[in-house]
Amino acid sequence: MLPTPTRYSVTAACAEGSTALNAFDNALLAARIGNVNLVRLSSILPPNAVYDPDLQLPPGALVPTAYGSIVCDAEGELIAAAVGVIISPDGIGVIMEYGGKCSRQEAHDTVSKMLDEAFARRGLTAQEKRIAAVEHRVERVGCCLAAVPLWY
Template identity: 55%
Template structure:
């Protein structure tokens, strides 16, 4: 059984490369999550997890993360990614992730609505809200990445 993460941080980055995968790798590096192995998780923040401005990730570590990402090879296209977490007074929080061919502002507006709907569906009252987003205009091959890293 894996341990339950005790802290979390929000990260985001953009990248350009000769290929969409290289652009995605650059976005991960820019976000501080490029030298680890990401384990994509669904959208629940463990109860009691505390926000950290930054977490130190050992190279090669298996890192739980909820994320939104998008790659594009269409020059001039605008792409964005956002993550947000809502936290009630007590108990678990809810994480949402989003990416699209849109602006950063639209991504943030969309994800705020997603968190509010998730809280309404669960009958929870939103006390704390955190969001992180990025936007990128593709030059050759571009990527955006926004994630909430869960750590120990």
């Protein structure tokens, strides 16, 4: 029997909260990963991982996740987060994430350049690239989060 391949999704969302942790939690909920325990990853996608845009995660599960986020309490500040995955034809993948005080497009472009540099450094060519990015204008305490959760 063949092992079940790793599945992953690419998600991003923003939210407000009364505190930094509540804003982060609300962004997790908006990104559909708020009822699991994130285990933070660095930047390598498991070989031959399969993209699943409707990835369902069991509540309370320990979920390996690469993510970038920003929390800000400066009213009116524009914040953004982005995450991306780049995969070679032989199934090797890299994940890059970013959060900062910028626009959605700037966050997207930053992650895209990071992915390109990571593959160039490895001498790899890209078969596919997926990027999710969001922006938010802070009202009280805002959070933008972009993540790649993995499930086995």
